[in-house]
Amino acid sequence: MIVRTRFAPSPTGYLHIGGVRTALFCWLFARKHGGKFILRIDDTDQQRNVEEAIAPILHGLRWLGIDWDEGPEIGGDHAPYYQSQRCDKYQAAVNKLLSCNYAYRDYARTEEIQAERDAAVKEKRTFTYSRNWMAETDEDIKRFESEGRQCVIRLKMPREGKLIIDDLIRGKITFNWADEQDHVIQRADGSFIYHLANVVDDEDYKISHVIRAEEHLSNTPRQIFIIQSLGYNLPAYAHLPFVAEPGSKTKLSKRKLEKYLKNKDFAKLVEHGKSIANRIGLKTTDDNFNPVIVDFYEQVGYLPEAIVNYIALVGWALDDKSEFFLMNDLIEKFSLEGVTKGAASFDPQKLFAFEEKHFLKLTIDKKIKLCTQFLEKAKIFPSAYDGILDKVIEAAGDRIKVAGDILNFSDFFVSDGALEFDEAIYNKRIINQPNSKILLKEFYDLLTQQDQFDKTSLENLMQEFIESKLIKANDIIHALRIAITGKGVGLGMFETLEILGKERVLERIKKFFEQH
RNA sequence: GGCCCCGUCGUCUAGUGGUUAGGACACGGCCCUUUCAAGGCCGCGGCACGGGUUCGAGUCCCGUCGGGGUCACCA
Numbered sequence: 001m002i003v004r005t006r007f008a009p010s011p012t013g014y015l016h017i018g019g020v021r022t023a024l025f026c027w028l029f030a031r032k033h034g035g036k037f038i039l040r041i042d043d044t045d046q047q048r049n050v051e052e053a054i055a056p057i058l059h060g061l062r063w064l065g066i067d068w069d070e071g072p073e074i075g076g077d078h079a080p081y082y083q084s085q086r087c088d089k090y091q092a093a094v095n096k097l098l099s100c101n102y103a104y105r106d107y108a109r110t111e112e113i114q115a116e117r118d119a120a121v122k123e124k125r126t127f128t129y130s131r132n133w134m135a136e137t138d139e140d141i142k143r144f145e146s147e148g149r150q151c152v153i154r155l156k157m158p159r160e161g162k163l164i165i166d167d168l169i170r171g172k173i174t175f176n177w178a179d180e181q182d183h184v185i186q187r188a189d190g191s192f193i194y195h196l197a198n199v200v201d202d203e204d205y206k207i208s209h210v211i212r213a214e215e216h217l218s219n220t221p222r223q224i225f226i227i228q229s230l231g232y233n234l235p236a237y238a239h240l241p242f243v244a245e246p247g248s249k250t251k252l253s254k255r256k257l258e259k260y261l262k263n264k265d266f267a268k269l270v271e272h273g274k275s276i277a278n279r280i281g282l283k284t285t286d287d288n289f290n291p292v293i294v295d296f297y298e299q300v301g302y303l304p305e306a307i308v309n310y311i312a313l314v315g316w317a318l319d320d321k322s323e324f325f326l327m328n329d330l331i332e333k334f335s336l337e338g339v340t341k342g343a344a345s346f347d348p349q350k351l352f353a354f355e356e357k358h359f360l361k362l363t364i365d366k367k368i369k370l371c372t373q374f375l376e377k378a379k380i381f382p383s384a385y386d387g388i389l390d391k392v393i394e395a396a397g398d399r400i401k402v403a404g405d406i407l408n409f410s411d412f413f414v415s416d417g418a419l420e421f422d423e424a425i426y427n428k429r430i431i432n433q434p435n436s437k438i439l440l441k442e443f444y445d446l447l448t449q450q451d452q453f454d455k456t457s458l459e460n461l462m463q464e465f466i467e468s469k470l471i472k473a474n475d476i477i478h479a480l481r482i483a484i485t486g487k488g489v490g491l492g493m494f495e496t497l498e499i500l501g502k503e504r505v506l507e508r509i510k511k512f513f514e515q516h
Numbered sequence: 517g518g519c520c521c522c523g524u525c526g527u528c529u530a531g532u533g534g535u536u537a538g539g540a541c542a543c544g545g546c547c548c549u550u551u552c553a554a555g556g557c558c559g560c561g562g563c564a565c566g567g568g569u570u571c572g573a574g575u576c577c578c579g580u581c582g583g584g585g586u587c588a589c590c591a
Contacts, residue, residue, distance in 0.1 A: 008591085009591090010590085010591050012591090042591055043591095044590090044591075045589095045590070045591080110589080117587090120517095120518085121517065121518085122517095123517095124517050124518070125517090125518065126518050126519070126587090127518080127587080150589095152589055170521070170522090173520070173521080174520090175519075175520075176519080179518070179519050179520090179587095180519090181587075183588090184588080184589050185589095186589085187589040188589060189589080191589085193588090193589070193590085193591090194590070194591050195591095197591095198591085213585095214520095214521065214522090214584090214585065215585055215586070216585095216586095216591095217520065217521065217585075217586080218519075218520055218521085218585065218586040218587075219586075219587095239521085241521090241522080241584095242584090242585080244584085246527080247526075247527070248583090248584095249522080249523090249583050249584050250583085250584070250585095251584080251585075265527095265542080310528095313528065313529080313540090314528070315528090316529095317528080317529050317530070318530095319530065319539095320529080320530035320531075320538055320539055320540095321530080321538085321539055321540085322539095323528095323529095323539080323540055323541090340528090340529075341521080341522060341523090342521090342522050342523060342583095342584090343521095343522070343583085343584065343585090344527090344528065344529090345527065345528080346527095347527050347528060347541070347542085349527080349541060349542055350527070350528065350540080350541045350542080351541095352541090353540085353541055353542085354541090356554095360554095396553090397553075397554065398553055398554045398555090399552070399553050399554080400553095401553090408552095425551095462550090472550090473550050474550060474551095476550090477550040477551080478550075478551070480550090481550080481551065487551090487552095488551060488552085489551050489552040489553085490551070490552070491551095491552085491553095492550080492551090493550055493551080494550090
């Protein structure tokens with residue numbers, strides 16, 4: 001069998017983290033089995049600009065390295081890949097269903113159906129439509145229409161027997177046909193409902209494995225009914241557990257940002273992102289800046305491979321020890337057997353840990369490239385300070401976990417009189433340490449005479465200084481750090497001095513004394 | 517409420533009848549230390565509950581409880 005999987009987002013304007021997880025699993029399964037991965041746009045009820053709304057979705061998938069063999073922008077043998085352009089096929093399917101008596105015209109008014117539904121709820125039983133307004137003959141149609149009624153097309157579902165779905169992840173699942181409803185497949189305005197379109201497309205595209213989130217499990221029976229009625233091939237099903245909220249089992253949702261912000265770890269992720277966003281002049285609204293949306297990560301400089309690695313592990317595991325995976329490892333190792341059944345909650349801390357690991361593995365050239373992009377977005381141009389960016393990155397080591405973190409070290413790339421000083425730390429280390437300025441001045445004098453400006457020589461110089469003054473390194477280093485970086489935290493002191501170089505260090509200390 | 521799914525440390529998970537229940541993230545402590553990171557070492561912490569089956573159950577069966585999904589002329 002040729003494996004063909006598909007991911008079918010609706011044009012919402014953003015790529016949900018749970019959505020990519022589904023896309024990734026579909027993609028991995030196809031790649032692993034040498035099959036095809038198809039992207040289809042579920043825009044049966046198009047009320048907005050579809051192209052505009054799918055752009056972020058396509059972009060996000062590409063950013064993560066999830067490419068499609070057929071679909072929007074690239075076409076394919078089964079084009080078009082937009083449901084809105086396939087109505088003739090859906091109409092043909094509906095006609096066939098109607099002619100075989102697997103579907104019927106229904107003239108019930110919304111209130112009439114609702115009344116029956118309410119009654120069922122009240123009696124605590126499964127709702128079953130009376131079919132009182134089902135039109136089976138031309139006379140029925142004439143009669144209902146003379147009453148000013150409009151019709152929808154409903155499935156004529158079986159009312160007895162069982163359906164057993166063999167799910168690749170969950171095993172056998174039994175449904176009673178009697179619990180199913182006569183679902184609408186074509187609306188009064190002639191447009192088609194997802195379930196019908198979905199089944200027709202899957203058949204047309206020759207989808208072999210329907211891999212989708214668990215929320216679709218309960219509407220699988222009606223889809224199978226359509227498949228069987230139309231004589232289509234039954235695809236294999238695999239219902240994935242969904243990605244849940246941090247610390248909960250409820251489905252993760254874009255709209256609950258405010259709630260998630262109460263989670264300390266989630267809030268931290270957002271805060272960290274915002275600090276980067278602010279420095280690159282990115283406006284952060286809840287709509288565009290939300291860790292539930294994949295775009296968030298690209299904006300602040302996360303690595304796509306880290307995101308992929310993390311989400312692959314939300315609901316899938318290879319064994320009891322492997323956790324670090326690159327895309328190619330995943331293709332090789334992925335299997336539906338490794339997919340777990342229970343909902344897996346989104347863990348911001350673990351995601352961040354993967355980012356850290358992946359960033360650390362990057363070559364210096366790659367880091368330079370990524371960090372440069374963020375400096376430039378912040379209107380900082382490292383090229384003005386020739387050759388120090390690589391030294392800063394090297395010295396920063398694990399301190400840079402996300403490309404945007406380079407902005408924590410932007411003080412290396414501003415002119416020597418333009419440092420911003422952290423007031424709190426200034427008060428703590430300078431104002432409250434009266435001796436610090438005197439010591440700093442003395443050390444400054446020593447530096448002016450220091451020719452060897454490498455970190456080892458400087459460390460020796462410092463050592464001699466503190467021994468001669470009978471002080472501790474603490475007594476001078478903090479003041480020195482503030483004078484030359486404006487901050488209380490940063491790289492190793494002597495590395496900082498070496499990278500800045502004698503001229504800039506002296507200039508900065510001089511300016512510091514002038515300004516303070 | 518009906519139907520369906522799920523239930524191992526806080527979180528992600530390994531586990532397919534015999535394990536001192538393993539790992540990762542997080543957390544706590546110690547070491548290192550000029551700040552912040554990182555690193556090293558140690559530690560905390562779990563089979564939802566109750567019945568069976570079995571010599572033996574996290575693992576199989578039943579029930580209970582808990583969580584979730586779904587019940588649209590949304591996808």
